[in-house]
Amino acid sequence: MRAPWPHDAPAGPFRRTFWRSPLRGPWLTAVFGAALLVTLPVIAVTGFLSNAAYNPRLGDNAVGRHLGPLDFYLFSWPTRPSWLYALTQGLHVTIGLATIPILLAKLWSVIPRLFEWPPLRSPAHAVERISLAFLVGGAGFEFVTGVLNIQDDYTFGFFFTDAHYYGAWVFVAALVFHVALKFSTMRRTLATRRLLAPLRDGVTQTLPEPREPEDSDLIPLAPAAPSMSRRALLGTVAAGAGILLIQGAGESAGGPLRELAFLAPRGRNPFRGPNGFQVNQTFANAGIDPGQVGRAWNLRVHGTRLVRLTREELLALPQHTYELPIACVEGWSTTQRWTGVRLADLARLAGVERPGELTGSSLEQDSVYAEISYSEDQVADPAALLALKVNGAPLSLDHGYPARIIIPGAPGVHNTKWLAALAFRRS
Ligand SMILES: Nc1nc2c(c(=O)[nH]1)N[C@H]1C(S)=C(S)[C@@H](COP(=O)(O)O)O[C@H]1N2
Ligand SMILES: [Mo]
Numbered sequence: 001m002r003a004p005w006p007h008d009a010p011a012g013p014f015r016r017t018f019w020r021s022p023l024r025g026p027w028l029t030a031v032f033g034a035a036l037l038v039t040l041p042v043i044a045v046t047g048f049l050s051n052a053a054y055n056p057r058l059g060d061n062a063v064g065r066h067l068g069p070l071d072f073y074l075f076s077w078p079t080r081p082s083w084l085y086a087l088t089q090g091l092h093v094t095i096g097l098a099t100i101p102i103l104l105a106k107l108w109s110v111i112p113r114l115f116e117w118p119p120l121r122s123p124a125h126a127v128e129r130i131s132l133a134f135l136v137g138g139a140g141f142e143f144v145t146g147v148l149n150i151q152d153d154y155t156f157g158f159f160f161t162d163a164h165y166y167g168a169w170v171f172v173a174a175l176v177f178h179v180a181l182k183f184s185t186m187r188r189t190l191a192t193r194r195l196l197a198p199l200r201d202g203v204t205q206t207l208p209e210p211r212e213p214e215d216s217d218l219i220p221l222a223p224a225a226p227s228m229s230r231r232a233l234l235g236t237v238a239a240g241a242g243i244l245l246i247q248g249a250g251e252s253a254g255g256p257l258r259e260l261a262f263l264a265p266r267g268r269n270p271f272r273g274p275n276g277f278q279v280n281q282t283f284a285n286a287g288i289d290p291g292q293v294g295r296a297w298n299l300r301v302h303g304t305r306l307v308r309l310t311r312e313e314l315l316a317l318p319q320h321t322y323e324l325p326i327a328c329v330e331g332w333s334t335t336q337r338w339t340g341v342r343l344a345d346l347a348r349l350a351g352v353e354r355p356g357e358l359t360g361s362s363l364e365q366d367s368v369y370a371e372i373s374y375s376e377d378q379v380a381d382p383a384a385l386l387a388l389k390v391n392g393a394p395l396s397l398d399h400g401y402p403a404r405i406i407i408p409g410a411p412g413v414h415n416t417k418w419l420a421a422l423a424f425r426r427s
Helices: 026-052 084-109 111-115 123-151 158-192 230-253 255-260 311-316 343-349 376-380
Strands: 299-302 306-309 320-327 333-342 355-362 371-374 385-390 404-406 419-426
Touching (some): 084 320, 230 255, 311 385, 343 376, 343 385
Parallel strands (some): 299 419
Antiparallel strands (some): 299 306, 333 385, 385 404
């Protein structure tokens, strides 16, 4: 298709003879491309869904953006099934991690393209090169920020959700453009070179891909001897992806698979912690004055009137128990048995018969957790609780004592701990 590079290119990587691996060629690139064509759309769709779970339309949402020009969510995030966000975010993180080896292999397979000479041949070529810069840059940015955030959530505060979200638009746009340009080449290559035939070759039979019926600048002009077969390369990449897939499944699915989650954020044992499960951020880390959660604590409930309730008074109200997950943006989730007062009951106490949006405030101020908004649907769910107990025991300080919010189907980060106040609006 493309004319071979002219020989007047400067020495080094700009010469086609510089790239010598006999494994590189359109078939190899097409195989990695086809794999990415399966995983990247799943990551993109689950990513946008998980973002929708933040309810970016709600006014005071500290975590999750205020509505920007690219937010067109047409629905309010549902509360049912209660594991919905655990699923979307679990898939996003698990398949995202498993894709990293494939992405790196794909990049390796096309490295010569990054050194094309002359760098710009025509306006159309310039557009293609610029889209490639956005594609590679966008992929790098999304994967690096994603992995950093998994390892230490919201290190970047507001910056992460905004940047990862808008970065996703850039990456997806560049990807759609790239696929439109390359899809037919990929299909033709896989068809003419017979899908899996090259996998039969051992190291000694591993020759460069044939330059007939069409040449490709990915095929080396001066190939070195192979140090591994294509089969071994694909096997290594697949094994890497498979291991990451299993570890991610262990993190988000829990159960016996949990033992396999060797990359679990900050190496925490999910079963260890007060109340029998892991803590995201400890009370000590939150920097709240311990005096604020002692005898003097009471919950302020704002509605058409202000009501103040001590923990004893809250415990005297009708209590309800539900099994609900905490599903973190980091990809892990854990289901526990929560007991407490229905949010809708508290709204009524404050004089709001038909509650609309709710804003919850934490004693932890000056943080992304200080204020979180909830939708009318979330408040109306009978399992949306002001939790006072978990697994039959009082909440531990680390899990949000004296009281925290638990909303079915919501991202873990919206389950505000160390609650100070609730403000109900009318529907
Ligand atoms: N005030 C406050 N609430 C919070 C957090 C926090 O750091 N501070 N972490 C949130 C996040 S990101 C998650 S995943 C859950 C974790 O709850 P856990 O620590 O009880 O497991 O609490 C959420 N509520
Ligand atoms: Mo989280």
